[in-house]
Amino acid sequence: MRLSIFFVPMLLLQYLTASVATKTLKNLTTDQSALLAFKAHVVDYRSALANNWSMSSPICNWIGISCGLPHQRVTALNHLDMGLGGTIPSHLGNLLFLMSLDLALNNFHGHLAHELGQLRRLRFISFTFNKLSGSIPTWIDVLSKLRILSLCNNSLTGLIPNSLFNLSKLEMLDAMFNVIDGSIPSGIRNLSNLFNLNLGYNNLQVRPSYLYLNSVGVFLFCLSIILVMPPQCNYNTFA
Numbered sequence: 001m002r003l004s005i006f007f008v009p010m011l012l013l014q015y016l017t018a019s020v021a022t023k024t025l026k027n028l029t030t031d032q033s034a035l036l037a038f039k040a041h042v043v044d045y046r047s048a049l050a051n052n053w054s055m056s057s058p059i060c061n062w063i064g065i066s067c068g069l070p071h072q073r074v075t076a077l078n079h080l081d082m083g084l085g086g087t088i089p090s091h092l093g094n095l096l097f098l099m100s101l102d103l104a105l106n107n108f109h110g111h112l113a114h115e116l117g118q119l120r121r122l123r124f125i126s127f128t129f130n131k132l133s134g135s136i137p138t139w140i141d142v143l144s145k146l147r148i149l150s151l152c153n154n155s156l157t158g159l160i161p162n163s164l165f166n167l168s169k170l171e172m173l174d175a176m177f178n179v180i181d182g183s184i185p186s187g188i189r190n191l192s193n194l195f196n197l198n199l200g201y202n203n204l205q206v207r208p209s210y211l212y213l214n215s216v217g218v219f220l221f222c223l224s225i226i227l228v229m230p231p232q233c234n235y236n237t238f239a
């Protein structure tokens with residue numbers, strides 16, 4: 001039967017299309033439920049998400065959300081400076097394709113949920129201008145692709161964890177205006193890509209021995225803490 005020559009591939013194509021569609025849907029559903037849980041959990045003082053993050057439009061059109069090819073998964077939560085508050089929902093840990101998490105300029109408090117350690121693709125984190133407490137988490141080293149970590153102006157305490165120095169791709173660490181104490185561990189020299197380190201305005205003990213060369217160039221570590229840094233937080237966005 002001649003027809004079958006066409007018919008079989010057609011069926012196969014239909015089957016494949018259907019299964020791809022189902023998977024896409026499933027993938028999107030995972031991200032959608034994570035975002036809906038985020039929405040339900042946060043305090044949305046200005047009702048910024050209330051109407052926009054609506055089931056009637058695709059999540060990739062929601063405010064603050066970017067999706068990436070090829071699978072249209074959520075890759076960034078950016079520009080969500082909308083006066084959100086509460087604790088940072090652990091549900092974010094399900095956005096497995098997230099590369100940028102920018103929750104700067106909100107009112108989030110509490111500790112950084114360890115579920116965020118599931119986000120192994122993260123390159124950019126900013127929690128600048130929030131009210132986070134606790135210390136920089138020791139699990140931070142699982143985020144091995146992290147390049148920028150901005151924690152400026154929160155209420156972080158405790159010591160700088162040694163695990164931070166396993167983040168070999170780290171280019172910028174901004175933790176100014178917190179209550180971090182102890183000294184700056186010498187392991188920081190292992191971060192050969194680090195070119196921007198702001199740790200001023202904490203309770204750190206600074207020894208004048210932190211002037212050294214790394215692969216990027218002269219690293220005026222001590223000076224950048226005490227003298228050079230303007231007393232304000234940087235804003236970076238993920239490109």
Ligand SMILES: *[C@@H]1O[C@H](CO)[C@@H](O)[C@H](O)[C@H]1NC(C)=O
Nearest residue numbers: 051052054057061062063064
């Ligand atoms: C949500 O906000 C985005 C960005 O401002 C806008 O493009 C979109 O139309 C809004 N969606 C709804 C349903 O209001």
Ligand SMILES: *[C@@H]1O[C@H](CO)[C@@H](O)[C@H](O)[C@H]1NC(C)=O
Nearest residue numbers: 020021023024027070071072
């Ligand atoms: C769904 O996501 C998985 C990874 O979690 C990926 O391997 C798969 O190709 C995606 N499917 C589609 C159709 O986007």
Ligand SMILES: *[C@@H]1O[C@H](CO)[C@@H](O)[C@H](O)[C@H]1NC(C)=O
Nearest residue numbers: 129130153154177231232233
């Ligand atoms: C830190 O943030 C608070 C608001 O959360 C603000 O009032 C204060 O001026 C900020 N401090 C600096 C040094 O930027």
Ligand SMILES: *[C@@H]1O[C@H](CO)[C@@H](O)[C@H](O)[C@H]1NC(C)=O
Nearest residue numbers: 141161162163164165166187
């Ligand atoms: C860095 O990673 C290595 C290997 O994964 C591990 O043995 C070491 O303890 C880690 N160092 C720190 C400071 O976490």
Ligand SMILES: *[C@@H]1O[C@H](CO)[C@@H](O)[C@H](O)[C@H]1NC(C)=O
Nearest residue numbers: 162165166186187188189190
């Ligand atoms: C820094 O690197 C040196 C040499 O590779 C290694 O011996 C040391 O354990 C590292 N320190 C940290 C804190 O990772």
